Amino acid sequence: METLDRRVRRTRNQLGDALRELITEKPYEAITIQEISDRADVNRATFYLHYGSKDELLAQNLREIFDELVIQIEARAEGKPPWESMVHAQALFEHLDEHFGLYQAVLGQHGVGYVMHQILAYITTHEERLLRDYLGNAAAPVIPIPILARHVAGSIFALASWWVENNRPYPPETMAHFLLQLCYGVGTLVTPEN
Amino acid sequence: METLDRRVRRTRNQLGDALRELITEKPYEAITIQEISDRADVNRATFYLHYGSKDELLAQNLREIFDELVIQIEARAEGKPPWESMVHAQALFEHLDEHFGLYQAVLGQHGVGYVMHQILAYITTHEERLLRDYLGNAAAPVIPIPILARHVAGSIFALASWWVENNRPYPPETMAHFLLQLCYGVGTLVTPEN
DNA sequence: TATTTTATTGACAATGTGTTATTTAATCAA
DNA sequence: TTGATTAAATAACACATTGTCAATAAAATA
Numbered sequence: 236m237e238t239l240d241r242r243v244r245r246t247r248n249q250l251g252d253a254l255r256e257l258i259t260e261k262p263y264e265a266i267t268i269q270e271i272s273d274r275a276d277v278n279r280a281t282f283y284l285h286y287g288s289k290d291e292l293l294a295q296n297l298r299e300i301f302d303e304l305v306i307q308i309e310a311r312a313e314g315k316p317p318w319e320s321m322v323h324a325q326a327l328f329e330h331l332d333e334h335f336g337l338y339q340a341v342l343g344q345h346g347v348g349y350v351m352h353q354i355l356a357y358i359t360t361h362e363e364r365l366l367r368d369y370l371g372n373a374a375a376p377v378i379p380i381p382i383l384a385r386h387v388a389g390s391i392f393a394l395a396s397w398w399v400e401n402n403r404p405y406p407p408e409t410m411a412h413f414l415l416q417l418c419y420g421v422g423t424l425v426t427p428e429n
Numbered sequence: 430m431e432t433l434d435r436r437v438r439r440t441r442n443q444l445g446d447a448l449r450e451l452i453t454e455k456p457y458e459a460i461t462i463q464e465i466s467d468r469a470d471v472n473r474a475t476f477y478l479h480y481g482s483k484d485e486l487l488a489q490n491l492r493e494i495f496d497e498l499v500i501q502i503e504a505r506a507e508g509k510p511p512w513e514s515m516v517h518a519q520a521l522f523e524h525l526d527e528h529f530g531l532y533q534a535v536l537g538q539h540g541v542g543y544v545m546h547q548i549l550a551y552i553t554t555h556e557e558r559l560l561r562d563y564l565g566n567a568a569a570p571v572i573p574i575p576i577l578a579r580h581v582a583g584s585i586f587a588l589a590s591w592w593v594e595n596n597r598p599y600p601p602e603t604m605a606h607f608l609l610q611l612c613y614g615v616g617t618l619v620t621p622e623n
Numbered sequence: 624t625a626t627t628t629t630a631t632t633g634a635c636a637a638t639g640t641g642t643t644a645t646t647t648a649a650t651c652a653a
Numbered sequence: 654t655t656g657a658t659t660a661a662a663t664a665a666c667a668c669a670t671t672g673t674c675a676a677t678a679a680a681a682t683a
Binding site for chain 4: 434435436461462463473474477481
Binding site for chain 3: 240241242267268269279280283287
């Protein structure tokens with residue numbers, strides 16, 4: 236699977252680099268395949284040899300850096316319940332920090348709708364799995380798990396985009412602290428005292 | 430300001446109707462000005478007599494229905510603190526219900542990035558104002574107000590889009606109940622016991 | 624009814640898309 | 654290192670969409 240022609244790797248890397256560069260300079264919507272190809276120093280027809288569209292190129296790039304994050308998280312979290320593990324959240328904000336320009340582009344003012352949607356959906360699925368794992372077969376919560384998961388995902392998404400958009404006003408550790416405080420900190424959220 | 434030529438009102442209404450129709454049939458990105466004009470039974474050049482772009486037409490339509498919501502909320506809420514007022518949240522979900530197709534289009538799988546961003550930003554501002562009003566000059570909260578506001582806004586946004594995307598699985602009252610439970614229900618959120 | 628405003632029509636250049644056939648160049652395996 | 658294979662460059666193509674414009678027809682208002 237990794238036995239690709241050196242030229243292919245080169246071209247794809249150049250195209251990815253070009254997109255990641257351009258996306259920090261102008262809204263994603265305004266970027267043309269011609270521009271990406273020019274910046275990558277590759278013929279436009281060559282682009283179509285590798286990707287069917289701009290979206291496909293972006294999707295692959297996002298998938299790659301997303302995989303990095305998942306590995307980071309899995310490496311750090313050791314089966315702790317989510318409300319005890321600071322590391323999930325911290326890894327997230329360090330990840331955002333590392334790919335700052337890219338996330339600013341896809342989550343910010345000229346954000347990419349389907350990417351926002353996908354990210355929110357992904358976090359929701361992730362949180363739902365965590366919640367099911369750790370709530371397990373305890374008494375059914377007052378609030379349905381899918382809604383609980385979506386609530387947490389919404390908060391994560393919102394704080395993440397806020398942080399990126401406002402030029403990282405707090406360090407990742409602090410943001411992680413806020414996030415856990417808000418979503419799990421009070422402890423009663425999962426089984427409300429009402 | 431409301432003294433517009435009858436033809437102008439007619440044309441703009443037709444264009445708005447056409448867009449709202451089309452947006453339920455295909456992704457917003459895929460809709461052309463030609464299509465909107467055809468559906469509105471108006472010449473394409475006429476479109477440009479009223480709007481500079483597709484986005485401008487959408488923006489105006491959203492602003493109009495958004496104003497409806499604000500009026501609804503203000504009419505119902507009587508200075509109650511946000512965590513006591515069920516009506517804010519309920520008005521929101523009834524509003525989503527009323528303009529279901531439109532919100533499905535702008536918040537869903539093929540959502541419109543800048544609209545999502547704007548909505549989240551708007552809710553954040555709204556929540557921040559509410560929080561400042563009602564927390565007032567009490568002791569400074571552990572979590573900065575902008576972050577608190579963004580957290581609540583994120584939850585509202587996430588539950589709203591989830592509800593629309595999943596074809597309104599609960600009635601508006603129930604969703605409002607969940608939302609208030611999650612964001613204000615436990616009461617300790619504003620001044621965590623930690 | 625006369626005047627003003629709006630809408631229609633058909634055309635235009637400009638830009639971007641997606642594809643193709645041909646030529647040139649790089650890579651890989653023997 | 655050579656020869657076969659694969660990829661990239663090039664130039665051209667039809668097509669769609671955009672934004673604009675001038676001339677004409679139609680409608681509304683005073």
